[in-house]
Amino acid sequence: MSAQRDMKEKSPWRTPVTIIIITVIGVIAIVALVTVAVLQNKPLSQKYKYGIVLDAGSSHTALYIYEWPAEKDNNTGRVEQTHSCKVQGPGISAYASDPWKAGESLTDCMHEAQQKVPRNKHEETPLYLGATAGMRLLNMENSSASDQVFQAVEEALRQFQFSFQGARILSGQEEGAFGWVTVNYLDDRLKQGLETTGALDLGGASTQISFVSSNYDGSESPKNSVTFRLYGNDYNLYTHSFLCYGKDQALRLTLAQQTLSGPVIISDPCFHKGYTKIKNYADLYDSPCVSHRKPQGAPATFNHTGTGNFQQCQEQIKRIFNFTYCKYSRCSFNGIFQPLVQGPFGAFSAYYFVMDFLNLTDTSEPLTEVKDKLTKYCATLWSEITAQHHTVKEKYLAEYCFAGTYILTLLTEGYNFTSESYSKIKYIKQIKGSDAGWTLGYMLNLTNMIPAEAPDSPPLPHAGYVSIVTIMAILLFIVFILSIRPLWSRCSKQLHIV
């Protein structure tokens, strides 16, 4: 017995030095395990990619720079707008008689883009130019002038070191669908397969409505249907673009309605009392939206004077919509099929500019109240309006009564929003720092950044993985300490004997 005990006490594994060594090795192993877990899964230092889109609209051109982490190309939800630049001067379609100026107009914003995108990324950064309704109209009116504008613009853009991917006119359907993609992408609705938000876009020359409806599968009026498969979900989108129903062209349509007989004076209820301006008939009718209606034998000019009456303005505006024919189960206007509006909507571009100026972006306010406020605003004298807003461009200022009335009329009479569905509209400029509009959706599509199927994701996020390994290591350490406790007590006894 005593010999056995002697052997046990003398075993080299039971000496204090051995136990200390084992403990130290154990601690080192656990620290190493946690360190490896942290380092192995730590995201690499972020490298970014960039994309540039020029939105060549009817009233102006804007440049947007987008940025996303390089290794997340296919894992969406991460593309952000980092910079925007408003091109000085009018939209490129206004340079039809001086095409080279269209190219030149873009250079300031392009130089800004050169500063904003890191130098070593220029060559790999795609640059797109998409033109919308202004160029659609110019192309209809004079296709060679439109070609020349594109030539000038392309030449100017090729001077830069970015990877220029071409300039083209977007169809109205593309404009509507990409606006819808942008809004839902930024809201993280696509990735999570949530109920989508409809998109209402009001430009200068066209307006788009796009939404998913449970009553629309694309079989009725297939030309209004766009189908997508995004992150493993199928979407059947209803979309329509009304050319000539953007804010500026709708104003022309309304004025054309009031000048059928070529009068010398128009008393316009959509402009403030006290507003008076001599305008040219030639300028008013210089658009394919109205050119065919130019009154024969009209004088060169007319005196455009305001009377400031919301009700009468709304009556005038209603007359630019045709509600009399519809070959489908239901229509918005001009014989265009539209299912009943459904779900929440984001309204952007001029919808936002106008309603924000008028302080009418709160859609929880009943429609009757919104109309009352607009009635008061339209009835305000022009002298008061200019005195109250001396920093606002006079052209915009003169048109807010018309624009607000047009927006309400388009939504309620045109698209059939009711008091209830109106309250589901949100007037938005940006979502999470990126502008609402077609440009982001366009770039995501062209760079294949939205996968059709849900991307594979690691079973645990980085933080979860590290936490689990750390907890396991701590538990292991505790178990280890507990298991060698008897050795420690024997050890201390031995030390006492000594």
Ligand SMILES: Nc1ccn([C@@H]2O[C@H](COP(=O)(O)OP(=O)(O)OP(=O)(O)O)[C@@H](O)[C@H]2O)c(=O)n1
């Ligand atoms: N502070 C502002 C800025 C712009 N606008 C109006 O908003 C419209 C421009 O909207 P935008 O989306 O920029 O239109 P474009 O892209 O130029 O037009 P489109 O898409 O039809 O080509 C114009 O009618 C302009 O008068 C406005 O009322 N108030």
